[in-house]
Amino acid sequence: MIFFSIIIPSYNRAHLITETIDSVLAQTYTRFELIIVDDGSIDNTKQVIGGKYKNESRVRYFYKINAERGAARNFGMKQAIGDYAVFFDSDDWMKPNYLQALSKEIEMFPGIYLLAAKYNYNNKGKTENNPSLQILAEGWYDKNLFLKGNILACNFCIKMKDTDYKLFPEDRELSSMEDWLFLLRNLETEKIYIKDEVCITMRQHDERSMMNNQKVIEARKKATVWAINNLRLSENEKNKLHAWSHYFCGIHEYLDHNRTSAVKETMKAIKLDGLNKKYFLLLAKSILGRKLIKSIR
Numbered sequence: 001m002i003f004f005s006i007i008i009p010s011y012n013r014a015h016l017i018t019e020t021i022d023s024v025l026a027q028t029y030t031r032f033e034l035i036i037v038d039d040g041s042i043d044n045t046k047q048v049i050g051g052k053y054k055n056e057s058r059v060r061y062f063y064k065i066n067a068e069r070g071a072a073r074n075f076g077m078k079q080a081i082g083d084y085a086v087f088f089d090s091d092d093w094m095k096p097n098y099l100q101a102l103s104k105e106i107e108m109f110p111g112i113y114l115l116a117a118k119y120n121y122n123n124k125g126k127t128e129n130n131p132s133l134q135i136l137a138e139g140w141y142d143k144n145l146f147l148k149g150n151i152l153a154c155n156f157c158i159k160m161k162d163t164d165y166k167l168f169p170e171d172r173e174l175s176s177m178e179d180w181l182f183l184l185r186n187l188e189t190e191k192i193y194i195k196d197e198v199c200i201t202m203r204q205h206d207e208r209s210m211m212n213n214q215k216v217i218e219a220r221k222k223a224t225v226w227a228i229n230n231l232r233l234s235e236n237e238k239n240k241l242h243a244w245s246h247y248f249c250g251i252h253e254y255l256d257h258n259r260t261s262a263v264k265e266t267m268k269a270i271k272l273d274g275l276n277k278k279y280f281l282l283l284a285k286s287i288l289g290r291k292l293i294k295s296i297r
Contacts, residue, residue: 001032001033001062002032002033002081002082003082003083003084003103004029004031004032004033004080004083004084004085004086004099004102004103004157005033005035005079005081005084005085005086005152006024006032006033006035006074006082006085006088007022007032007035007037007073007076007077007080007085007086007087007088008020008035008036008037008087008089008090009037009039009042009072009073009076009089009090010023010032010036010037010038010045010086011037011038011040011090012041012042012043012069012092013041013043013045013091013105014043014044014045014047014073014093015047015244016043016089016090016203017036017045017091018048018049018052019057019093020090020091020092020093020094020236021049021052021053022038022078022096022138022227023093023096024088024116024124025056025058025059025092025097025194026094026096026101027069027094027096027097027098027099027100028100028221029071029099029100029102029103032058032082032166033058033060033080033081033082033119034058034059034060034084034101035060035062035076035077035079035080036059036060036061036062036090037062037064037072037073037076038051038061038062038063038064038133039064039066039067039069039071039072040063040064040065040066040067042099043064043090044060045062046061049061049239051069060079061273062075062076062079066120067170067209067255068172068178069154069168069175069178070168070169070170070171070174070175070182071170071176071191072169073087073168073178074167074168075079075166075168077160078158079137080160081089082160082161082182083160083161084102084106084157084158084159084160084161085158085160086099086102086157087154087155087157087158087179087204087248088154088155088200089153089154091202091203091205092119092155092200092201092202092203093122093200093201093203094200095198095199095200096199097199098117098200100197100269101117101195101197101281102115102195103118105195106285107191110160110192111159112193112285113158113163113190113191113192114156114158114167114183114186114187114190114191114192114193115144115156115157115158115192115193115194115195116157116192116194116195117130117153117154117155117194117195117197117200118130118134118136118194118196118197118198118199118200119133119153119194119199119200119201119202119273120198120200120201120202121201121202121203121204122201122203122204123171123204124158124201124204127201128204130151131235132151133151133152136151136194136196137196137280138195138196139193139194140191140192140275141192141193141194142187142190142191142192143183143184143187143188144237144240146180146183146184146187147182147184147205147237147240147241147244148231148244149244149245149248150177150179150180150183150242152179152183152194153179154181155163155189156179156192158186163179165186166182166186167182168181168182169181169182171222171224171226173218173219173222174180174219174222174223174226175219175221176215176216176219177222177223180271181223181227184227184231185230185231187231188231191296193194197202199293212254212258213253213255213256214252214256216252217249217252217253220245220248220249220252221245221249222264223245224242227241228241229241239272239273240272240273242268242272243269243272243273244269244273245270246265246266246268246269246270246272247265247266247278247279249265250263250265250266250269250282250286251282252261253286254282254285254286256257257289258291259286259289262282262286263283263286266279266282266283267288270283
């Protein structure tokens with residue numbers, strides 16, 4: 001019987017996706033299916049997958065008209081037959097023990113609704129950690145952790161069987177933020193268990209959606225408005241959401257060398273949430289500028 005349905009949306013990733021698929025097929029836990037949702041690719045994704053995996057019964061390929069990742073993940077969930085959906089990106093790698101690690105947590109907490117493991121990065125062959133995720137203690141977390149943003153990216157697992165889960169927003173303007181909003185929606189009355197074990201490697205490259213800073217800023221602003229309008233939030237929670245969104249936008253303005261905009265965003269965060277270490281550091285860096293900081297180093 002299939003227990004995990006791994007759902008991978010893909011768009012023009014023929015040159016990357018086979019390494020991702022191979023990492024899934026190498027899992028030590030074998031009760032899974034792999035659903036590839038080709039979101040309207042115009043490259044040779046279909047031919048690549050059909051050629052290499054035509055005899056692999058665990059790989060199920062679907063082509064649909066492009067509608068962005070939220071719609072692709074929802075489509076994948078409709079095809080899934082497993083008890084749990086495992087979301088994954090088409091350019092990342094699973095470590096061989098990932099599904100086994102998830103399975104052990106489900107055995108420990110029968111009926112668990114949401115769970116996740118940690119990830120690191122591969123940046124041109126160099127392994128890097130996400131500092132905020134690295135120091136996060138193993139355990140249960142509610143939506144308050146995610147009011148700051150999505151520390152997990154799309155790397156989480158949700159129980160589908162016998163649950164009333166919420167789907168991903170399908171608005172194109174929310175692209176790159178659909179995972180964050182999915183978590184906030186599904187954590188309104190539930191909690192997520194985060195395992196202190198690195199089971200995923202995310203590849204850093206220029207094609208990643210988070211590399212376009214201005215596009216990401218616009219998506220974050222629109223996602224914040226969406227969250228305020230669609231989620232049950234107290235005034236304090238709304239202030240926290242707004243503050244950390246300003247901080248997030250400030251980071252990406254700083255990365256784009258827009259020092260004035262970065263300072264403005266950080267000051268808005270401070271006004272809403274008070275001065276904390278992260279806000280202070282971003283403010284100082286924004287005033288100094290990336291070029292000066294690099295020259296000092």
